[in-house]
Amino acid sequence: ARRKATGELFAVKMVEKALVLREKKQKYVVMEKDVLNRCRHPNVVKLFCTFQDPHRLFFVMELCETELFQLLQEKGSFALPCARFFAAELAVTLRFIHGQAVMHRDLKPENVLVSKSGHVKLTDFGTSKIIRDAEATRSNSFVGTAEYVSPEVLENVGATQASDLWAFGCMIFQFFAGRVPFRGGSEYLTFQKVS
Numbered sequence: 001a002r003r004k005a006t007g008e009l010f011a012v013k014m015v016e017k018a019l020v021l022r023e024k025k026q027k028y029v030v031m032e033k034d035v036l037n038r039c040r041h042p043n044v045v046k047l048f049c050t051f052q053d054p055h056r057l058f059f060v061m062e063l064c065e066t067e068l069f070q071l072l073q074e075k076g077s078f079a080l081p082c083a084r085f086f087a088a089e090l091a092v093t094l095r096f097i098h099g100q101a102v103m104h105r106d107l108k109p110e111n112v113l114v115s116k117s118g119h120v121k122l123t124d125f126g127t128s129k130i131i132r133d134a135e136a137t138r139s140n141s142f143v144g145t146a147e148y149v150s151p152e153v154l155e156n157v158g159a160t161q162a163s164d165l166w167a168f169g170c171m172i173f174q175f176f177a178g179r180v181p182f183r184g185g186s187e188y189l190t191f192q193k194v195s
Contacts, residue, residue, distance in 0.1 A: 001060070010048065013059040020057070028126035029057060035125035036061075039100050043093040045113060045123040064113035064121045072109055077178035086112075087172050089120040094168060097122070098161045101131040105159055107167035108148045109174065129159070146190040147180040154195045 001012045020029055036047035036059075046062040068086065072078070078086065090112065097104060104111075104125065111124040127144070144153065150166035153159050173181045184190040 009063045011045075011061045011063040013061060015057040015059070017052075017055055017057060025126075031128055031130070032124075032126040033059070034130065035097075035102055035128045038130070039097050039102060039125075041093065041096045043089055043120050043122060044097070045121040061123075062115075062121065064115050064123075066114040067110055068112040068114055068120065069109035071114060072174065072178070078175045083172070083175035086120060086175065087168075090122075090168060090171070093120065093122050094164055098164070103129045103131065103159060103161050104164050104167075105129060106144050106148075107164050107171070108145050109171060131161075146187045147183055149191070151195050154191050 001010050002008070003010065015029055020026055033047070033050055036044070040046070045064060048060045048062070050060070051058050077083075094104075094107075102125075104122070104127075106124060106127045107122075111122065113121040113123050115121055144159075144163075144167070148167035148170045150159070150163040153163055170181055182190055182193040184193050
């Protein structure tokens with residue numbers, strides 16, 4: 001969307017209310033808004049505002065037109081300076097969100113945007129979890145993408161912030177190898193390789 005007064009461009013995420021209700025995804029929409037409001041950081045996509053009409057919810061966010069995944073597909077793999085740069089920015093970002101008591105739980109190149117200035121912008125916090133109690137550092141619900149899911153999640157021990165670090169390690173491998181470290185012919189076979 002373009003702001004008429006300034007010409008400034010924004011990303012507008014539209015969420016159909018009927019779909020959210022039908023698929024019982026209300027908590028994911030609320031979680032995304034809560035995490036984006038909690039995690040104001042240069043490497044987290046910025047949420048400017050939310051609003052709604054009778055049929056849709058709207059998230060007005062910072063516009064980043066490139067996914068890290070797209071860059072990986074175009075290049076195959078990254079040269080050492082590029083991989084080091086993206087890894088360092090992601091490490092700083094993970095440290096920040098973990099300090100805000102947030103587990104991302106679906107970290108992967110598709111959920112990392114790249115700004116026009118070339119900096120990473122972590123996004124897609126719908127499946128995240130805010131750790132509300134110092135003792136409750138685990139999440140027992142299963143979310144994530146097979147190629148990046150940690151062994152403890154597969155063993156039903158539960159996700160922790162360390163699960164994000166596992167996914168981060170898988171991404172670093174992918175930066176250099178041009179492929180994920182664990183992939184099978186199906187989700188089940190991928191899980192077998194991880195565990």
